[in-house]
Amino acid sequence: MARLSELPAWEREHHLDKIRDLPDFGPIAWVQGPALAQRRVAIVTTAGLQTRDDAPFRAGSADYRVIPSSTRAADIVMSHVSVNYDRTGFQEDLNVVFPLDRLRELAHHGTIGSVADFHYSFMGAASIRALEPKAKELARLLRKDRVDAVLLSPV
Amino acid sequence: MGALGHYIERAGVPSAQISLIREQTAAIAPPRALWVPFMLGRPFGVPNDPEFQTRVLRALLALFEHPSGPVLEDFPDDAPADPGDAAGFACPVSFAPAAAAQEPGAALLAEIEQLAVWHELAKRRRGRTTVGISGLSVVEAARLVGALLRGTPIGSPQADASLGMVLKRCCDDIKAYYFEALAAQPGQLSARAIDAAFWRDTAAGRAFLQLREAGLGHPDESVAGFAERSLVPRAILHREQ
Numbered sequence: 001m002a003r004l005s006e007l008p009a010w011e012r013e014h015h016l017d018k019i020r021d022l023p024d025f026g027p028i029a030w031v032q033g034p035a036l037a038q039r040r041v042a043i044v045t046t047a048g049l050q051t052r053d054d055a056p057f058r059a060g061s062a063d064y065r066v067i068p069s070s071t072r073a074a075d076i077v078m079s080h081v082s083v084n085y086d087r088t089g090f091q092e093d094l095n096v097v098f099p100l101d102r103l104r105e106l107a108h109h110g111t112i113g114s115v116a117d118f119h120y121s122f123m124g125a126a127s128i129r130a131l132e133p134k135a136k137e138l139a140r141l142l143r144k145d146r147v148d149a150v151l152l153s154p155v
Numbered sequence: 156m157g158a159l160g161h162y163i164e165r166a167g168v169p170s171a172q173i174s175l176i177r178e179q180t181a182a183i184a185p186p187r188a189l190w191v192p193f194m195l196g197r198p199f200g201v202p203n204d205p206e207f208q209t210r211v212l213r214a215l216l217a218l219f220e221h222p223s224g225p226v227l228e229d230f231p232d233d234a235p236a237d238p239g240d241a242a243g244f245a246c247p248v249s250f251a252p253a254a255a256a257q258e259p260g261a262a263l264l265a266e267i268e269q270l271a272v273w274h275e276l277a278k279r280r281r282g283r284t285t286v287g288i289s290g291l292s293v294v295e296a297a298r299l300v301g302a303l304l305r306g307t308p309i310g311s312p313q314a315d316a317s318l319g320m321v322l323k324r325c326c327d328d329i330k331a332y333y334f335e336a337l338a339a340q341p342g343q344l345s346a347r348a349i350d351a352a353f354w355r356d357t358a359a360g361r362a363f364l365q366l367r368e369a370g371l372g373h374p375d376e377s378v379a380g381f382a383e384r385s386l387v388p389r390a391i392l393h394r395e396q
Contacts, residue, residue: 059323136162152170
């Protein structure tokens with residue numbers, strides 16, 4: 001479905017346009033960690049998710065929302081500005097976008113060490129360059145939560 | 156998404172990402188990425204299939220076991236077929252004929268009332284609704300859309316948001332209400348069928364297309380921007396041309 005070769009030309013061009021003006025990310029950073037069974041895992045999504053009582057995302061916003069691990073699925077909504085992706089999956093089952101239940105199951109079975117106390121959401125339509133300061137801020141919070149595996153999930 | 160991987164890893168935290176557009180991820184080359192051949196909006200494949208979601212999650216987590224990177228792997232399987240796709244695109248909703256003859260705002264309100272029973276059913280079945288971004292009820296949201304379509308001069312009803320932003324959130328709530336209600340009806344409509352039915356068969360779809368036309372020429376720039384970029388999907392605009 002998301003194979004570019006299967007999309008109409010106008011849609012293909014839209015996605016390719018996004019890689020024509022990328023910043024130079026420099027040498028790749030690579031952080032090793034412990035074995036998976038000892039890792040503490042957090043989800044960072046760009047799906048524009050928020051708790052129901054939090055402020056919705058604004059067009060172009062590069063900030064993030066905090067989603068505590070204890071949040072019920074019924075209290076998570078989506079305020080992404082884009083209308084160009086499927087939302088029926090998210091409406092049917094939060095885990096197709098934000099697999100918190102699956103992560104808890106893997107922690108229960110010992111596949112991962114634990115699930116972080118806090119997860120985070122950006123809105124993917126933000127400019128790449130504007131994300132850097134917020135991502136650094138987020139990394140500090142993740143380290144305070146002893147997270148050593150971040151799962152990044154787009155829509 | 157890939158940029159976040161670079162930034163977070165550089166700040167000392169290992170990261171692995173799902174990639175939905177392989178070409179974008181290959182160009183950005185984040186530390187670890189798993190490309191999945193799924194519909195945009197469904198990074199873990201398919202709703203209500205914990206086994207499949209767990210397979211994707213395990214494949215993503217396995218990237219942390221690589222000794223060096225960048226790593227870009229491909230998930231081997233497509234998402235299981237949506238059983239609703241086999242049923243075709245027929246909309247099971249039979250809207251009252253009067254709705255088509257009404258002015259757009261009134262037709263929208265009539266349809267919302269007609270769908271209320273299905274939306275209630277959807278909420279009970281799923282234990283949740285994703286409606287609720289705008290801070291207004293769906294009926295209030297529809298009234299705001301109707302007022303704009305009638306050319307009534309209106310300002311933003313919320314002090315901290317532009318009129319365009321409030322309209323965007325109202326339209327998202329109306330659309331979520333319709334999509335959830337349609338999914339609750341008999342016939343197991345697929346994602347594609349729900350989307351097609353919304354834009355082809357409902358007063359809301361027609362009202363949104365008219366709202367785009369009205370919004371593009373609106374003196375409030377926030378409304379014009381919303382109408383241009385955040386109301387009608389590219390796929391529908393290309394179909395309309």
